[in-house]
Amino acid sequence: MPRANGRARLAPMVLVTGGLLVCGRLLAARNEPSREPEVALCQDADTAAPSAALNCMTLVPSPDFPQARGTIQLQPVPSPFGVTVHADGTPRQRLIATFSGLRTARSLGSDTVFVAWASTLSLDSVVKLGVVRNGRLDLGEMSLPQFRVLVSAERSAEVRERTGRLVLRGTSPSARLMAHRDVVQPSAPGALRDDASPPVGHMPAMHDAPNAADAWRMPPLPAGSAASGMMGMANLVPGVSPFVVAPRDSADILASRPREVVHLENGDTLRLESGLVRRTLRGKSFIMYGFNGQHPGPLIDVRKGATVVVQFHNGIDQPSAVHWHGVRLDNRFDGVPGVTQDAVAPGATFTYVVRFPDSGIYWYHPHVREDIQQDLGLYGNIMVRSTSPGYLAPVNREQVLMLDDLLMDGDGLTPWGATSPTHALMGRFGNVMLVNGEPRYDLEVKRGEIVRFYFTNASNARLFNLSFPGARMKVVASDVGKFEREEWVSSVVIAPAERYVVDVEFSRPGRTALVNRIQALDHMFGTFSPEADTLGAVRVRDVPATPRYGAEFARLRRNGDVAAELAPYRSSFDAAPTHSLVLTMRTRGLPAAVSNMLIGINAPVEWNDGMAMMNWVATGDEVSWVLRDPATGKENMAIDWHFRVGQVAKIRVFNDPSSSHAMDHPLHLHGQRFLVVSRDGVPATNLVWKDTAIIPTGETVDLLVDMANPGRWMIHCHIAEHLGAGMMGVFTVDP
Numbered sequence: 001m002p003r004a005n006g007r008a009r010l011a012p013m014v015l016v017t018g019g020l021l022v023c024g025r026l027l028a029a030r031n032e033p034s035r036e037p038e039v040a041l042c043q044d045a046d047t048a049a050p051s052a053a054l055n056c057m058t059l060v061p062s063p064d065f066p067q068a069r070g071t072i073q074l075q076p077v078p079s080p081f082g083v084t085v086h087a088d089g090t091p092r093q094r095l096i097a098t099f100s101g102l103r104t105a106r107s108l109g110s111d112t113v114f115v116a117w118a119s120t121l122s123l124d125s126v127v128k129l130g131v132v133r134n135g136r137l138d139l140g141e142m143s144l145p146q147f148r149v150l151v152s153a154e155r156s157a158e159v160r161e162r163t164g165r166l167v168l169r170g171t172s173p174s175a176r177l178m179a180h181r182d183v184v185q186p187s188a189p190g191a192l193r194d195d196a197s198p199p200v201g202h203m204p205a206m207h208d209a210p211n212a213a214d215a216w217r218m219p220p221l222p223a224g225s226a227a228s229g230m231m232g233m234a235n236l237v238p239g240v241s242p243f244v245v246a247p248r249d250s251a252d253i254l255a256s257r258p259r260e261v262v263h264l265e266n267g268d269t270l271r272l273e274s275g276l277v278r279r280t281l282r283g284k285s286f287i288m289y290g291f292n293g294q295h296p297g298p299l300i301d302v303r304k305g306a307t308v309v310v311q312f313h314n315g316i317d318q319p320s321a322v323h324w325h326g327v328r329l330d331n332r333f334d335g336v337p338g339v340t341q342d343a344v345a346p347g348a349t350f351t352y353v354v355r356f357p358d359s360g361i362y363w364y365h366p367h368v369r370e371d372i373q374q375d376l377g378l379y380g381n382i383m384v385r386s387t388s389p390g391y392l393a394p395v396n397r398e399q400v401l402m403l404d405d406l407l408m409d410g411d412g413l414t415p416w417g418a419t420s421p422t423h424a425l426m427g428r429f430g431n432v433m434l435v436n437g438e439p440r441y442d443l444e445v446k447r448g449e450i451v452r453f454y455f456t457n458a459s460n461a462r463l464f465n466l467s468f469p470g471a472r473m474k475v476v477a478s479d480v481g482k483f484e485r486e487e488w489v490s491s492v493v494i495a496p497a498e499r500y501v502v503d504v505e506f507s508r509p510g511r512t513a514l515v516n517r518i519q520a521l522d523h524m525f526g527t528f529s530p531e532a533d534t535l536g537a538v539r540v541r542d543v544p545a546t547p548r549y550g551a552e553f554a555r556l557r558r559n560g561d562v563a564a565e566l567a568p569y570r571s572s573f574d575a576a577p578t579h580s581l582v583l584t585m586r587t588r589g590l591p592a593a594v595s596n597m598l599i600g601i602n603a604p605v606e607w608n609d610g611m612a613m614m615n616w617v618a619t620g621d622e623v624s625w626v627l628r629d630p631a632t633g634k635e636n637m638a639i640d641w642h643f644r645v646g647q648v649a650k651i652r653v654f655n656d657p658s659s660s661h662a663m664d665h666p667l668h669l670h671g672q673r674f675l676v677v678s679r680d681g682v683p684a685t686n687l688v689w690k691d692t693a694i695i696p697t698g699e700t701v702d703l704l705v706d707m708a709n710p711g712r713w714m715i716h717c718h719i720a721e722h723l724g725a726g727m728m729g730v731f732t733v734d735p
């Protein structure tokens with residue numbers, strides 16, 4: 001379907017008598033010439049296709065208005081981030097409604113108008129969306145996590161509250177069960193069982209044997225968590241042995257040191273050694289990992305264009321390797337065992353030659369059992385500085401912050417799975433937030449200082465929604481360089497492995513907190529509640545900053561250099577996808593207590609672990625996360641795409657919300673850079689080169705990949721437990 005003015009044209013909705021109104025994902029172009037399949041909206045179909053179940057709501061007519069029809073598409077609001085929310089974590093979605101059959105009944109006056117309203121689920125708060133008519137309408141933004149929409153017949157367009165008769169009503173997808181999942185779960189009554197599933201009741205990997213229960217400690221559950229009282233969960237533990245690093249009384253292990261900055265010039269060599277470090281957090285002392293005795297590892301500071309040598313020595317008791325995340329280096333140094341090198345055995349060494357062709361903020365971490373090794377502290381940043389003067393606006397100070405979360409109970413760190421990751425459903429969310437390895441971040445600045453924060457999310461699974469309440473903030477760059485233009489933001493949404501660079505002005509003396517604010521979902525009850533964590537604070541002294549960069553900060557720069565670099569790619573933005581991926585999952589042998597819970601609601605983004613017990617006991621032995629190429633049917637490592645150097649590929653990624661526990665996935669491509677050109681057909685308005693992009697559940701995301709770096713590379717989810725449960729593929733860029 002052709003596009004007008006670069007925006008996706010919305011497909012018209014056609015009603016089929018007797019058919020069900022549902023939402024479809026991909027609507028093949030009906031008009032000739034056909035250039036691409038359209039990313040679709042709410043469309044009609046004969047069967048309840050679940051593919052867009054999280055971004056469409058079908059309104060139900062009241063008996064007085066049987067001919068009335070209405071659907072509402074929840075459309076992504078473009079933002080610099082992959083997920084658009086307010087600072088308090090409430091979602092920002094645009095409601096695109098399509099109505100038909102809105103006719104004034106004879107019993108109503110001729111001046112009757114139809115008015116749409118939105119309300120909370122309990123109807124205690126109602127807002128007027130406006131007068132509606134047949135056809136397609138933009139009802140504006142909606143920020144309630146769960147809501148209802150009502151259409152009433154009113155006597156005047158000026159009414160301020162609903163008094164007229166009800167015409168249509170519906171509930172947001174976030175508030176309803178996805179009934180189709182009842183029948184895809186093998187353990188559900190009347191389930192359609194596929195052949196690959198073991199018989200109901202056969203749970204080979206799960207056990208409640210006393211020995212296993214002794215070995216495992218139950219994980220800490222969030223306060224007030226409904227999951228703690230869940231039926232059938234009482235004696236369940238993961239079906240793998242627990243992994244702990246070392247006995248707690250290893251007195252010869254040194255305490256970890258704060259990160260050091262290492263400036264490297266072209267040709268310099270760094271020795272990077274992984275090993276054991278002692279940490280004390282929340283009054284508990286335990287052993288973790290560190291690079292060069294530091295947590296995080298050294299911050300490598302280099303200039304764009306430099307090549308450095310890193311002699312990696314593996315000092316931990318597991319095979320390992322170092323991946324240089326986002327760096328477009330030589331393939332043989334990408335650090336992926338089984339794809340670019342053999343794993344580095346404990347005590348062995350591997351020499352990496354790392355070149356840095358792009359300025360930006362990058363990071364390094366092992367590419368072996370990330371759920372353990374990265375979680376235990378093996379990560380560090382790389383600052384690649386531009387050689388162009390004035391590449392970024394001047395600021396008073398730079399802060400490079402690695403965000404993480406650790407899962408602790410009263411005895412220390414919750415053990416990991418020895419042979420397969422635990423927490424294979426949602427990933428391992430921690431309950432102790434860390435900034436640069438510490439539970440509290442502190443900074444002192446002068447009044448009016450502009451501070452540039454380089455954020456990296458090193459957590460296994462958690463998205464952060466960060467803000468400094470009361471301080472103005474603008475986003476300037478992300479994974480692989482600057483945005484087309486700087487933009488004011490109220491918070492920074494950062495998924496695992498992503499980076500964002502924001503400038504913040506501290507104009508008010510006193511204390512400004514760094515907070516993570518989300519709407520937490522409880523999967524048992526399907527309710528959302530606000531949650532806030534304070535990660536640290538900035539103390540602003542009442543002394544004027546020098547120099548003063550307030551004027552530069554107040555100006556939003558448009559980056560002509562970025563626009564020029566993007567220009568050759570623009571002609572490909574509307575091209576047909578060259579490749580597609582569907583993100584989904586399968587389970588086998590989960591206890592009924594767990595799989596029965598998987599009939600709850602799915603959310604576009606899981607900001608918290610809202611089903612802590614069932615997540616914990618599910619391991620990679622029972623859960624498979626899947627990248628599927630719908631063109632070939634190939635999955636995960638069977639995907640072996642080939643590209644040519646210089647090819648611009650468009651990969652359309654669809655995160656199928658109908659899988660039994662769908663979840664958002666931060667998708668990472670090795671060795672290349674890409675643009676997120678559209679989400680659900682809504683074009684991006686401010687582009688930046690990325691190497692990791694969040695794919696919310698139910699969303700269709702178009703990635704335009706610059707296949708510029710030859711070699712055999714990985715594409716995978718960066719939730720460590722999803723990667724550990726198979727969610728990875730390979731692609732080759734041929735020279």
Ligand SMILES: [Cu+2]
Nearest residue numbers: 665717719722
């Ligand atoms: Cu994932």
